[in-house]
Every structure is written in C-alpha cells, then in structure tokens.
Amino acid sequence: MANFETVMGIEVHVELSTKSKIFCGCSARFGDEANAHVCEGCAGMPGTLPTLNRRVVEYAVRAGLALNCEISRFSRFDRKSYFYPDLPASYQVTQLYHPICKNGHLDIVADGKTKRIGINRIHIEEDAGKLVHDDWDDCSLVDYNRCSVPLIEIVSEPDFRSADEVVAYLEKLKATLQYLGVSDCKMQEGSMRADINLSVRPVGSEKFGVRTEMKNMASLKSIARAIAGETRRHIDAIESGETLIQETRRWDDNKGFSFAMRNKENAKDYKYFPDPNLMPVIVEEEYIREIRASLPELPEEKKARYIREFGLPEYDADILTGSRYLVAVFERAADICKNPKEASNWVMTELLKLLNDAQMQPEDMKFSPDSLGTILNMLTEGKINRAVAKKTFAEVFESDVDPVDYVRKNGLMQVSDTGSIEPVIREVLDANRKAVSEYLAGNEKSIQFLIGQSMKALRGKGDPQVVRDLLIKGLDERKG
Amino acid sequence: MKDENILNMTALEVARAIRSGDITSPQATEAVLSAIEEKDGELNGYIRVFGDRAIARASEVQKQIERGALDYPLAGVPYAIKDNICTEGIPTTCGSKMLENFIPPYSATVVHDLERAGAVSVGKLNLDEFCMGSTSETSFFGPVKNPWDTTRVPGGSSGGAAASVAARMSFYAYGSDTGGSIRQPCSYCGVSGIKPTYGSVSRFGLIAYASSLDQIGPIGRDMLDCAAALNQIIGKDPADQTTIDTVPIDLSAASEFSGKGLRIGVPEDFFAEGIDPEVEAAVRKAVHVFSELGASVTSFRLPIARYAIPTYYIIACAEACSNLSRYDGIKYGYRSQNAKSLSDIYVMSRSEGFGLEVKRRIMLGNYVLSSGFYDAYYKKALQSKALIRKAFDEAFVKYDLILGPTAPSTAPRIGESLSDPLRMYLSDVYTVLPNIVGLPSASIPCGFDRNNMPVGLQMIGPYRSEQTMVGAACLFQRSTAYHLRFPEKRGEDA
Numbered sequence: 001m002a003n004f005e006t007v008m009g010i011e012v013h014v015e016l017s018t019k020s021k022i023f024c025g026c027s028a029r030f031g032d033e034a035n036a037h038v039c040e041g042c043a044g045m046p047g048t049l050p051t052l053n054r055r056v057v058e059y060a061v062r063a064g065l066a067l068n069c070e071i072s073r074f075s076r077f078d079r080k081s082y083f084y085p086d087l088p089a090s091y092q093v094t095q096l097y098h099p100i101c102k103n104g105h106l107d108i109v110a111d112g113k114t115k116r117i118g119i120n121r122i123h124i125e126e127d128a129g130k131l132v133h134d135d136w137d138d139c140s141l142v143d144y145n146r147c148s149v150p151l152i153e154i155v156s157e158p159d160f161r162s163a164d165e166v167v168a169y170l171e172k173l174k175a176t177l178q179y180l181g182v183s184d185c186k187m188q189e190g191s192m193r194a195d196i197n198l199s200v201r202p203v204g205s206e207k208f209g210v211r212t213e214m215k216n217m218a219s220l221k222s223i224a225r226a227i228a229g230e231t232r233r234h235i236d237a238i239e240s241g242e243t244l245i246q247e248t249r250r251w252d253d254n255k256g257f258s259f260a261m262r263n264k265e266n267a268k269d270y271k272y273f274p275d276p277n278l279m280p281v282i283v284e285e286e287y288i289r290e291i292r293a294s295l296p297e298l299p300e301e302k303k304a305r306y307i308r309e310f311g312l313p314e315y316d317a318d319i320l321t322g323s324r325y326l327v328a329v330f331e332r333a334a335d336i337c338k339n340p341k342e343a344s345n346w347v348m349t350e351l352l353k354l355l356n357d358a359q360m361q362p363e364d365m366k367f368s369p370d371s372l373g374t375i376l377n378m379l380t381e382g383k384i385n386r387a388v389a390k391k392t393f394a395e396v397f398e399s400d401v402d403p404v405d406y407v408r409k410n411g412l413m414q415v416s417d418t419g420s421i422e423p424v425i426r427e428v429l430d431a432n433r434k435a436v437s438e439y440l441a442g443n444e445k446s447i448q449f450l451i452g453q454s455m456k457a458l459r460g461k462g463d464p465q466v467v468r469d470l471l472i473k474g475l476d477e478r479k480g
Numbered sequence: 481m482k483d484e485n486i487l488n489m490t491a492l493e494v495a496r497a498i499r500s501g502d503i504t505s506p507q508a509t510e511a512v513l514s515a516i517e518e519k520d521g522e523l524n525g526y527i528r529v530f531g532d533r534a535i536a537r538a539s540e541v542q543k544q545i546e547r548g549a550l551d552y553p554l555a556g557v558p559y560a561i562k563d564n565i566c567t568e569g570i571p572t573t574c575g576s577k578m579l580e581n582f583i584p585p586y587s588a589t590v591v592h593d594l595e596r597a598g599a600v601s602v603g604k605l606n607l608d609e610f611c612m613g614s615t616s617e618t619s620f621f622g623p624v625k626n627p628w629d630t631t632r633v634p635g636g637s638s639g640g641a642a643a644s645v646a647a648r649m650s651f652y653a654y655g656s657d658t659g660g661s662i663r664q665p666c667s668y669c670g671v672s673g674i675k676p677t678y679g680s681v682s683r684f685g686l687i688a689y690a691s692s693l694d695q696i697g698p699i700g701r702d703m704l705d706c707a708a709a710l711n712q713i714i715g716k717d718p719a720d721q722t723t724i725d726t727v728p729i730d731l732s733a734a735s736e737f738s739g740k741g742l743r744i745g746v747p748e749d750f751f752a753e754g755i756d757p758e759v760e761a762a763v764r765k766a767v768h769v770f771s772e773l774g775a776s777v778t779s780f781r782l783p784i785a786r787y788a789i790p791t792y793y794i795i796a797c798a799e800a801c802s803n804l805s806r807y808d809g810i811k812y813g814y815r816s817q818n819a820k821s822l823s824d825i826y827v828m829s830r831s832e833g834f835g836l837e838v839k840r841r842i843m844l845g846n847y848v849l850s851s852g853f854y855d856a857y858y859k860k861a862l863q864s865k866a867l868i869r870k871a872f873d874e875a876f877v878k879y880d881l882i883l884g885p886t887a888p889s890t891a892p893r894i895g896e897s898l899s900d901p902l903r904m905y906l907s908d909v910y911t912v913l914p915n916i917v918g919l920p921s922a923s924i925p926c927g928f929d930r931n932n933m934p935v936g937l938q939m940i941g942p943y944r945s946e947q948t949m950v951g952a953a954c955l956f957q958r959s960t961a962y963h964l965r966f967p968e969k970r971g972e973d974a
Contacts (some may be wrong), residue, residue, distance in 0.1 A: 044806045046579065047566045047588060048685040049720050079802050081849075083826050090805035142810075271849035273858055276692035276799055279721050430923050 003203040004238070006231045008160035008196055009120075011213075012173060013151050014183045015127060015191040022126050022150035023050030023093070029248040030189055031199050034132070035144040042117050042148040044088030049277050056150040057100070057281055059182040060124050063152055065100030066176050066298055067119050071288050075100040077124075080270040086129040094125035094153075096272045100281065106176070107300070110168040111320075115167050118157030125151050152182075158197065158208070163227040167220050170194060171322060175299050178324045184363055187219055194223060200234035209234065210244035211455065213425045214258055226251040230258050302327065310340035316348050325362035326351070328369055336373025346372060350390060354397045367400040375403045387460055388412045416463035418470060419429050421454075424462075425470045428454045429478065439475055447471060483511040487632060488966075491557045491705040492653040493533075495540055498545060498556040505538040505545070505556030509649070510604050512558045516649045523625050525640040526647025527563045527573060529603040534558065538600045547599065553708045553731070555598030560650040562641050563604040564611060566685040567591055572689050574684045575609045575619035577777020578807045578814045578833035585715050589720065590654065590713040591694055597712045605640030605653060606874055608805065610837045611661055611689040613637055614904050615897050618837045623894055626668060627967040628933055635665030641699045642669035652700040652709045656686055658693045660886070663923035666699055667886035667936025670925045672963060673699040674706050677944050679724040679922040680919030681710075682717035685698040690799040693915040695794075700934055702963050703924060703953035707731055710946070729950050735958075737951030739773035745879030747782035750910055762927030762935040769959060770883070770952070778879070784871040785913060787864045790904060792912035794848050794861035801845025807833065820859065838903065850935040870915045876942040885910055886936035911954065914940050924953050925962040934962070 021028050024041035041048045064071050074099040079091040127208060129147040133142050152175065160166050174185040186194040194217060199209035211232035214230055217223045229251070237244050249258035297305070299321045306317040320330050326347055333343035351372075352417060355362065370395065379389045384407055392412070395401045407413060415421060429436055439446040447468070454467050481503050486494065497503045513531060520526050530537075538558070539750050543949040544550040564574045565586040568591075573579045589596075594601070608618040616639025624639040626632040627647035638655025642665035643708040655662045657675035661833070666673035674697045681696045687967040688694060698709030714726040746767055751760050771777045809815035809829025816828035834842070848857035875882060887907055897904040914921035919940055926937035937956075941949040957963050 040584075045584065045586075046572075046582070047584065047683075047685040048586075048805070049684050049722070051721055053717060081802055081805055083805065083808055084874045085808075085810045087824070088806065088811055091802055206949070213844060271802070271846065271851075273798055273802065273849055273854070276690075277720075277722065298844055 004200050004231075005161060005196060005203045005205075006123070006200055006227070007158050007208060008166060008227070009155045009158035009196045010160065010169065011194075012154045012198070013118045013193045014055060014063075014154065014168070014185060015409035016150040016152060016178055017181070017183050018053060018055045019061065020053055022056050022147040024054050025147055026145060026148070028149045030191065030335050032145060034141070034145065036145060038144040038147070041089070043144055044090070046293055046392070050093065050275075052278060052281070053150065053384050056124055057148060057283070058291065059150075059180075060100045060122060060152050061283065061288065062180045062295065063154070063177060063182050064104065064122050065288070065292050065295060066180055067104040067106055067122065067154070069119060069122060071106030071283055072098060072102060073283050074098060075283070075298055076280045077275045078272045080272055081272060082304050084128070086131055086139070086147070088129070088147060089230040090127065090145065092126055093275055093278070094126060095123035097274070099123035100283075106169065106172060108168040108172050110162065110165040110167060111294075117165075118148070119157045120155045120157050122154050125153060126150050128193065140302070146316060162426055163224040165226055166196070166227060170220060171297070175322050175324065178363065179296055179298055180297075186363065196223065196227060196230070198227065198230050200231060200238065208248055209238070212244065212246065213248045213259070215261070217253070222251070224254045225253060225256065226258065229256050230257075233258065263415040265466045303362075306340075306344075310334070310344065312341065312344050316344055319352070320344060320347060325363040329365070329372055332369040333376060336370060337376035339380070342376055346376065346393070350393055351397070354394060358397075365397070367396045367403075371400075371403050377404070378407065382416060382463065383407070383413055385414050385461065385464055386417055387455075388414070389458075411459075412461055414463050415458055415461045416466045418466065421458065421462060421466055421470055424457045425454060425467070425474050428457060429471075429474050436475065436478060439480075440479060447475075481507070482649045483514060485513040487515055487648040489555055489651075490701050491559075491743070492708055494557045494651055495554050498542075501686070505542040505558075506535055508556065509534050509538040509558045509600055509602060510673070510895065512650060514618070516602070519647050519649055520626070522630055523627055523643050523649070525576070525606055525624050525634075525647065525649060526560065526603045527606050527619075527621050527640070528571065530601060530778045530866075534600060534602045539842060541598045541600055544654070544957070550598040552597040552712065554652075554712060554809070556600060556652050558600045558602045559590070559594070560603050560605050560641065560644050560653045560743065561601060562607050562638055562653070562655045562691075563686045564607060564656060565590065565654065566687065567601075568606065570604070572687065573621070574611070575607045575621060576834065577620045579687075580593075580620065580810050580814065584685070586685065589717045591685065593715075599794035602650060605638070605644060605655070607640055607655075608681070609635035609636035609838050610800070611656060611658055612800070612841050612909055614660070614664060615641060615892070615894075615896055616643075616665070617894060618835055620835065625894070626891050628670065629891070629931065632893050632933065633668065635668035635887070635891060636672075637661040638699065639665045641830045642671055642673070643726075645669070645671045645699050645701060648966065652698060652705050654698050654709070654713070655699055656689075656694055657915065658689045659796060660908050662699060663698045663886050663911050663936065663938060664772075664908070664920060666923040667821060667925075667938075668891035668934065669933030670679055670928075670962070670967075671699055671701060671963060672706050672922070672924045672957075674701045674710055674922045674946065674950070675698060675914060675920065676714070676946060677724070677726070677920040678915075679722050680714045680726040680944070682713075682715070682720040682723050684719040688799075688803040690796040690954055691747050691803060692799060693796060693901055695915075702730050702871070702957050703950055704734065705729060706922070707734055707946075707950045716832065719725035724735070726944065727947075728949050734947065734951045734954045737955045739770060739775045739952070739955055742770070742775035742952060743878065743880045744770055744777045745746060745774050745875055745882045746777060746779050747785065747882060748779050749782045749785040749883055750884035754888050754906070754909075755885060758928070758929040759885050759889060760783050762929070763883075763937055765881050766926035769956060773955060780875065781877070782875065784864075784868050787868070788916070789909055790915045791916055792908065792929075793844065793863045793905060794815065794857050795865070795916065797841045798849050798858050798861075801842045801849065804834075804838070804842055809833070837898075837901070860946040865916050868913060872906070872917055872919060872942075879898040880945070880948055882940040884938050884940075886938040887911070890931070890933035890935060891927045910938055919943060920946050920949060922949055922953055924956060926956075927962060
C-alpha cells in the first residue's frame with residue numbers, strides 16, 4: 001500500500017460581533033425570536049439600498065492586521081447570485097475581485113513543531129437567513145434574523161497536512177479573533193464555521209489530488225473526525241481506481257461519512273459582478289496605523305510575558321492564553337491577589353475542571369471577574385481554608401454568588417482559635433480509640449483519618465494546620 | 481378661474497397664482513383630476529389616480545400655505561410620479577404583473593422630499609414594465625398613447641409621465657432615466673425633461689432597473705418648471721451611498737442666461753446613418769438658433785458613440801438580471817398558483833410574472849455574466865465605459881454643452897417597435913451615452929415633423945452642469961415657441 005499525504009486548506013466564516021447588521025440598522029443579535037430583526041433592507045424589498053456599516057470594515061482590518069495580512073487600500077463589493085429562500089435579494093454581497101486583506105499568515109504549534117500557515121485572503125460578506133422546517137404543517141419557514149449579519153471569510157493556503165494542524169489553527173484563530181473582540185467565535189451557534197478543502201496524494205508527489213469541500217462540522221472534534229473520514233474515502237477511491245469528483249460535500253457526524261450536496265451548492269455559476277450600489281472601500285494609511293496601534297496584546301506576546309514576568313510554566317502559559325476569557329479571569333485574579341502563580345494554578349486546575357465537568361467553553365462563563373481574586377485573598381488571609389475556597393469557587397462558577405456573602409451566610413469562616421478546636425479534638429480522640437491506638441502503635445497514617453473526622457466535626461471550617469497540631473498534641477498526651 | 485385657464489399655466493405660474501390667492505391648491509388639483517377623467521381613458525398614462533386623497537392633501541397644503549408655513553416654489557401644485565417610485569401604503573407596480581399587488585411599507589426619499597415641499601400627488605404613472613422598453617407598450621396595465629396622435633407611442637419608459645404633462649393631465653411629473661427613459665418620451669411628446677448628474681437625486685425607493693445608470697428626474701412644460709421640480713429632490717441622502725452634494729439651480733440666473741461666450745459642440749456622429757431627415761433638419765435649425773443667440777457652435781467627431789448601444793445593453797442587462805432576481809415568488813409579489821416545489825415557485829412565478837421584454841433582458845444579463853463570458857462582455861463594457869468617459873472629458877475641455885437629436889425619429893406607431901427589438905434598442909443610440917458615464921442631459925422640444933409630431937433636442941453637459949444646461953434651455957425657450965404648443969392646438973399655429 002502506498003503512503004498517502006492529506007493536503008488541506010480551510011475557509012473559515014466568522015460572524016462579526018457588531019451591534020447592527022452590515023447594510024441596515026437591524027440588530028445583529030443571535031438567539032432572538034424568528035424575524036425579530038428584519039427591515040425592508042435586509043428583506044430585499046424593491047427600491048431599498050445598502051449603507052455600509054463602517055464598524056465592519058474596522059473589524060475586518062483588525063483581523064487582517066492580527067493575522068499579518070496586507071490591507072488593501074482599495075477594496076470593493078461584488079454580488080454572488082443564486083436562488084434560495086434564505087437569500088432574499090437572491091444575491092449575497094461579498095468581495096470576490098478585491099478583498100480587504102491579502103497574504104497573511106498564522107503560526108501554529110502542532111505535534112510539538114511550530115508551523116506557519118499562509119492566509120490567502122480575508123474578505124467581507126453578509127450572512128444568509130435560515131430555513132426552519134415545520135414538521136407539524138410540513139412546510140418550510142424562513143427566519144431572516146441572520147440575513148445580512150456581517151461575516152469575514154478567512155481563506156488559508158493549502159498548507160495543512162494533518163487534523164492536528166487544522167485543530168491547532170482553528171484554536172489559535174479563535175483565540176486571536178476573540179482577543180480582538182471582533183467575534184465570539186462560537187462554533188455551536190454558528191458564529192464560526194469552517195469548511196475543509198481536502199485532497200489526497202501519494203507522499204512525494206508534487207501534484208495535488210482531486211479536491212472536495214466539506215461543510216457542516218459543528219465542533220473541532222467533528223472536524224477531526226470529518227478529516228479522518230474523508231481522507232479514508234479518498235484513499236479508498238484512489239486504491240480501488242474510482243474517480244473522485246470535485247464537489248461540495250456535507251459531513252454527517254452521526255454516520256461518520258460525507259455526502260455530496262444537492263446541485264444548488266455545486267452549480268458554481270454565481271454570476272459575480274461588482275455591486276453598483278456600494279462605493280469602493282478606500283482605506284487610508286492613517287486609518288491602518290490607528291487600528292494597528294489599538295490592537296490588544298495577542299496570544300503569543302501574552303504567553304511570552306507570562307513566562308517572563310510571572311515565571312509560569314510554558315504549558316500553563318499556553319493554556320491560559322488560549323482563550324481571552326481564561327485570560328480575563330486569570331489577570332483579574334492575579335491583580336487582586338497579587339500572586340500570579342496562585343491565580344494561574346487555580347485557573348489551570350479548578351476552573352478547567354469546572355468547565356470540563358459542565359461541558360462548557362470559556363466564553364460561556366458568566367461569573368463576576370473579581371470573584372476568584374476575592375476568594376484567593378480570603379484564603380491567604382486565613383479567613384477560609386482551601387476546601388472551603390474550592391467549594392465557594394464552585395458556587396461562584398455555578399451561580400455567580402458573591403464569595404464574601406456566600407462564606408458569611410453559610411458560616412464557612414475558618415476556625416483557628418485553639419479554644420474552639422480543643423474540645424472537638426478531645427471528642428474525636430475519645431470516639432476513635434481504634435485509630436488512636438494504631439497511631440500510638442506507630443501507624444502514623446492514621447492521623448489522616450483523625451484529621452478528616454475532626455474537620456467533619458468542625459463542618460470543614462477548621463484551620464487544617466491548627467487541627468493537625470492539636471491532634472498531635474492530644475495523641476502525645478495519650479502516649480502516657 | 482376656469483379649469484382650462486388653470487391647465488394652460490406652467491407649474492411655476494400655478495404656484496404663484498396659489499401664493500397670490502388667485503386660485504387654490506384644491507382648485508388646481510380638481511382641474512387636473514377632471515383632465516385625467518376626460519382624457520386618460522384613452523391615453524392610459526396613469527396606473528392609479530388619487531381622487532379624494534389628492535383633494536384632501538391639497539386642502540391640507542392650502543391651509544399651510546395660507547398660514548405662511550410653506551413657501552417652497554412649487555407648493556400646492558399637483559404633480560404625478562412614475563409607478564416605479566415607492567409610495568408607502570400605495571401599490572407600486574413597476575408596470576408588472578410581478579408587482580401588481582405590491583404595497584411598499586416605505587416611501588422613496590424623493591417622495592418624502594416632495595411631501596415636505598408641499599407638492600400634491602395626483603397619481604402614479606404608467607411605464608414600460610420595469611422600465612424595459614422605449615415605447616411604454618410593455619406595461620402589464622396596457623400601452624400608453626401619445627397625446628399628439630393616439631395611434632403612436634409616447635416613448636418610454638417614462639411614457640406615462642411625458643404623456644401626462646403633454647396632455648395637461650399633470651403640471652409636472654417625475655420619471656426615471658436609465659438610458660433615455662425621461663428624454664426620449666419628452667422628445668416624442670413635445671415636453672421638457674432632465675436626467676440629472678448621477679448621484680444628485682437619491683435612488684432610495686426607486687425600484688431598480690440598472691442601479692449604476694438609473695436616475696430620477698423631472699418632466700415639465702418648460703425647462704424652468706423642470707429646474708424648480710429638480711430642486712425639490714436633489715441632495716445627499718444617507719440611505720443612498722451613491723448620492724453627492726448638489727447645489728440647487730438658480731432659477732432667476734437661468735432666466736437671464738446669455739448665449740454669449742457659450743461654447744457648443746455638435747457631434748457629427750449623431751447625424752450618421754439612420755436618422756430621420758426631418759429630425760436632422762429640426763435639430764440643425766435649433767443649433768443655429770443658439771449661434772444666432774451668440775454661442776459659438778463647432779462640429780466635432782465622437783467616434784466612441786458607436787460603442788454606446790452594446791456598452792449600455794451589456795451593463796444595463798447585467799445589473800437588471802441581478803436586481804430582478806429578488807422577484808422569486810417567496811416574499812412578496814406574484815407567486816404561481818401552479819407551483820408544487822421550490823424550483824416550480826421560482827421558474828413558474830418568474831415565467832408567468834414577467835413580460836417578454838423583461839425576460840429577454842434577464843436572459844441577456846445572465847448570458848453576459850456567465851462564467852467564461854464575463855471578460856468578453858461585462859469587463860469589455862467597463863473598458864468601453866472608461867473610453868467614453870475619456871472622450872467626454874476631452875470634449876468638455878472645448879465645449880460647455882453638447883447638442884444633438886434626442887432620438888433618431890419622431891414617435892413610431894403603436895406595435896411597430898415590439899416586433900423588432902433590435903431596432904428599438906438602436907433608437908436609444910443618442911440617449912444612453914450620458915447614463916453610461918453619469919453626465920447630466922436634457923431634452924427640449926425643437927420642432928415638428930410633417931405629421932406634426934414633436935422633435936426633441938438633446939443637451940449633454942459636464943458633471944453637475946445643470947445650471948448651464950438649464951440656462952441654455954431657458955434661453956432657447958425664450959426665443960422659440962415649440963414648447964408652448966398643446967396637442968389639442970395641433971395645426972393652428974404650425
């Protein structure tokens with residue numbers, strides 16, 4: 001069997017998080033009642049005209065600069081025509097001939113190696129609406145809320161050779177765009193969508209194989225599965241001498257197979273031509289300079305600084321800077337408790353565990369950014385112990401409680417005065433003779449059990465060090 | 481004052497009579513409505529007439545004028561507007577079965593401008609379906625007839641607008657001009673009209689035919705009326721990104737315009753093969769009037785004119801097929817009752833909802849934009865457009881105005897043109913050039929042929945040269961009487 005190499009390029013559609021749509025004043029918000037955000041403009045009514053939302057250009061330029069692109073001083077909008085009920089004007093406004101950004105790149109780390117992925121272009125376009133099938137009435141309804149929500153499409157060069165590289169690229173891209181504040185990049189809500197162009201060729205071959213484009217992957221995991229599945233399909237076809245067709249396919253994650261899409265998507269005559277209603281976008285050098293100056297610290301710089309200034313391990317710095325939402329929690333906590341290492345440890349262990357247990361993405365976190373720092377301060381000041389701190393943080397994560405209130409209302413303040421603890425210790429020692437005699441017989445591990453019993457009796461609030469000291473003191477007394 | 485006397489006044493005269501209290505706006509409106517009642521059964525210039533609604537509006541405007549709250553130059557004067565301009569709550573059909581029942585929930589920017597200026601709308605005017613035609617015969621609501629001879633067409637696509645002004649069924653009107661749709665019917669109906677510099681009038685609410693060429697403009701009994709009417713609708717509109725800042729035309733300066741020092745260029749290419757000799761004679765005579773009035777007149781060559789028709793039809797059809805693709809039977813407009821699938825809805829609704837000429841241009845547009853043909857057609861057309869612009873730029877170094885015929889012939893008989901679409905397209909040969917490059921252009925009456933059908937003189941000026949163009953036209957109209965003739969007076973003072 002010959003060795004094959006998979007060659008991939010990615011087209012990523014990202015919905016920009018502008019308040020209003022690209023060509024009208026309608027809200028671009030996701031998740032509202034169907035057709036809550038529609039006007040004559042985005043519904044494609046006769047005689048209406050588009051007016052470009054300048055914020056869209058700004059966001060596209062921000063993304064372009066962060067992805068090391070050349071910004072076109074002159075770009076222009078074109079119409080892409082096809083008939084479908086989700087497209088009210090029967091054409092989509094996009095940028096075919098003169099995109100806003102060109103020739104960029106993004107460095108990724110995959111399989112322990114750094115690799116530069118070329119970005120061919122970034123162009124601005126409008127999103128389409130959504131068809132909803134009504135099974136009750138057996139009819140299709142259309143929701144125009146998403147119509148004309150601004151998008152950028154980021155087109156990579158065919159530089160990918162493995163699913164790991166693709167996933168690393170998408171994670172980095174997502175982190176970068178979130179840092180820039182240009183998109184929330186939620187794959188489940190469709191605000192970030194990736195289409196994979198994939199072909200397979202024998203290792204060492206210069207020529208590209210026949211390429212297929214895959215759509216409909218709703219998560220990074222599903223993308224990885226789609227790449228594996230489609231690669232297998234290509235190799236099988238090549239080995240059994242079947243002809244592969246250049247076409248658009250829809251990945252079915254449940255079946256683990258891709259299916260050719262209906263003719264609409266494969267009829268590629270979109271009759272592109274410049275939109276006569278929109279003026280060319282002219283970007284001045286000064287404007288580019290201003291936007292460049294306003295760019296936030298991006299993941300790579302931040303990671304380097306965390307290692308340099310806070311002495312964080314590279315692995316931790318990498319995870320932390322992988323999401324602006326983790327960064328926000330970490331930086332705020334570090335700022336409040338003045339102990340970046342401790343803050344980092346809490347994010348790396350407790351927060352990631354909570355996210356994982358709740359099956360949530362960092363962008364879905366809802367709690368107040370000050371809470372973790374407040375908890376860590378209470379811990380350092382001895383007001384609560386570590387176990388209570390963890391419990392409180394879990395409550396904060398779950399329902400955004402105020403940590404100080406929570407500790408007070410539930411009486412979780414740490415008990416560290418010997419006067420309150422000594423009687424409890426005596427009771428514990430009296431009630432657990434077996435453990436006491438084991439300890440006295442030389443089994444020092446038994447003290448753990450006794451600590452646990454004492455903490456239980458103190459309802460978790462005891463200062464662990466004080467409890468331990470008093471237990472040892474009491475046990476020593478019983479040595480006789 | 482008797483209706484007949486009111487109807488014989490120009491729009492500016494009516495406005496003055498209303499301001500001075502000689503007549504009222506409702507009186508003027510009643511006069512127009514009875515003229516429509518009397519003549520439009522035959523002429524078919526209106527798709528919709530606002531009877532009581534117009535009177536009510538006129539009374540309201542009258543009160544405001546009397547209170548001194550309205551002092552716009554044409555306040556209270558009834559006008560009519562082409563039915564491709566959206567009017568909130570009132571059907572706007574574009575002369576098509578596709579939009580027969582379309583009621584826009586918004587008004588065009590120009591309609592708002594006119595409401596503010598105290599204008600009184602009496603109705604919506606007939607047109608070629610989606611403005612595609614040069615005769616006003618392709619309307620779903622039946623052909624418009626020429627008031628000078630009802631066996632002839634009024635021109636198109638603003639045929640209803642030109643016919644209504646010529647027949648005294650409106651004091652002034654607004655049409656739209658994509659390749660001559662204001663000027664050519666003005667020529668055929670013996671009235672005056674302006675296609676303004678591209679961008680001087682908002683297109684918001686104008687149902688698009690070809691967006692880079694379309695422009696709303698006025699039609700009136702003389703050029704001064706047109707200028708006053710144009711002033712009401714110009715200006716930058718945030719809803720239309722292609723609009724530009726525009727200075728209103730100074731009417732008193734236009735009335736005192738002198739021909740001395742005016743440099744006129746006459747392209748000999750406009751008198752080439754195909755022009756009716758009587759049209760040529762009338763136009764040459766009109767040009768001579770200008771030289772008698774002190775202008776210098778020079779003949780020159782404009783060979784690029786031979787690319788006008790192919791350039792225009794490629795650009796216009798390409799944009800049209802895209803602009804009209806929204807009429808898909810899904811959201812509004814006509815949907816075939818026989819459709820059983822999504823593909824049926826598209827194919828059957830569009831096949832049944834559009835007329836022949838519209839379908840022809842959609843086909844042409846799709847053809848020139850198809851992959852593999854774009855470079856050969858659309859891109860070539862854009863290159864040709866650049867050459868046309870360069871030729872005009874060069875000409876306007878030497879001349880202040882270019883004069884020539886508006887159309888190669890006078891109005892043809894009904895039915896003649898539709899049988900030969902190519903010939904109809906070729907009749908746009910002089911008018912399409914200014915649209916391709918966005919220049920202002922006008923048509924004014926300059927004579928009559930042996931059948932007493934009017935001949936039009938076309939004026940083309942540099943960007944934003946409306947002041948000069950209107951001034952020169954007013955000068956011509958002060959020295960001639962062609963624009964004063966009514967269809968009814970035919971023969972009396974020929």
